[in-house]
Structures are given as structure tokens and as C-alpha cells.
Amino acid sequence: MLELKSCLSSAACLECKGCCCFASESWLPQLLEHEKKALKIIRVHSREDDNGMLTCEFLNKDDHHCRIYEQRPFECRLYPFLLVSRRDKIIDLAAHLACPFVVSAAEGMLFKAYVGYLRNFFNDPIVRNMLKAEYGTFHSYPEEELMVVQSNILQPGAGEAGQ
Ligand code: SF4
Ligand code: SF4
Known part of the structure; x- marks a missing residue:
């Protein structure tokens, strides 16, 4: 896991x-x-x-x-953050606005620090290689429910996550 x-x-x-x-x-x-x-x-x-x-x-x-x-499942561990499927298999990292924690904490230091932790997590080559084969798993979501915190966090075949 x-x-x-x-x-x-x-x-x-x-x-x-x-x-x-x-x-x-x-x-x-x-x-x-x-x-x-x-x-x-x-x-x-x-x-x-x-x-x-x-x-x-x-x-x-x-x-x-x-x-x-x-x-x-990883999806449960990651929530209230989501890997959001975009066109051309690009994946964004977003916080889900349905979670009250996201709504209340989004401007706070702890939230921002956790987003930094997630960026580092998804830059780990082991994680990236594991998720590369799983792109079909990720959903798209209604845009109004999302707060995108990192665009292009994963891309098919890319060597590094977006910055
Ligand atoms: S965290 Fe909730 S949704 Fe995920 S496996 Fe457990 S019971 Fe199911
Ligand atoms: S605060 Fe509520 S909606 Fe957010 S992750 Fe926990 S149980 Fe889920």
C-alpha cells in the first residue's frame, strides 16, 4: 500500500x-x-x-x-484531496470542497504545508512509477467542487511532476 x-x-x-x-x-x-x-x-x-x-x-x-x-485504498488515504483526470491523461491535484475541513482550512498554514508535502510525495519516482500505469483509475469531477492546488501533478510518460 x-x-x-x-x-x-x-x-x-x-x-x-x-x-x-x-x-x-x-x-x-x-x-x-x-x-x-x-x-x-x-x-x-x-x-x-x-x-x-x-x-x-x-x-x-x-x-x-x-x-x-x-x-x-490510496484514494481514501488521499481524500479530501483528489487526483483529477483531465484531457490527454493529465492529472491535477485538487482539494474537494465537499469536505468541511477544506473549506475552513484552505487559507491556513497547515493546509499549505500539507499541499507542499503532497507535491513532494507525488514527485517521488517510486510513487510516480506506481501511479503511471493507473491513469485510467482517476475520475473527473464537477469543476465547482474542486480547488486545484497543483496542475499537471502527473503526466503520462513524464519524468517529473509539475512545479
Ligand atoms: S475509508 Fe471508507 S470508503 Fe475507504 S475503504 Fe474504508 S470504509 Fe470504504
Ligand atoms: S472532515 Fe468529513 S468530509 Fe472531510 S475527510 Fe473527514 S470525514 Fe471526510
């Missing part, structure tokens, strides 16, 4: 409970190839709750904990 520091405490997320439930199947976390092998599944499934909302099959609804937390 790709290790990534989180920008948020578990306590803050458990208070929010905004993650791990989805309006449609298409927003379930996508798995990278090595995650499929590690989890021995080819995709994440959903369950429908009493309100018709879809929840991730790995969400423990009693305490809102992830049952595979140590092995959770």
Missing part, C-alpha cells in the same frame, strides 16, 4: 462522518492494481442503508470505522 500522511485527525473525521457514503456507485473508491491483489477483490462494493444512501462495504456502520483502515 502507498503510505501517505493524513491531513486530518481520525477524531475530526469521526465527528464529521462525511466520508464513506455515496450518492452513486460511481463515487466508490477505485482500487489500484496492487490494492486489488492485497485485498483480493477487483472492486469495492456498496451497501444501501435505510435512507437509500450507499455506503462502502468496508464501513462499520455502528461506529463509522473503516474495517480495512490499515489497507484502505
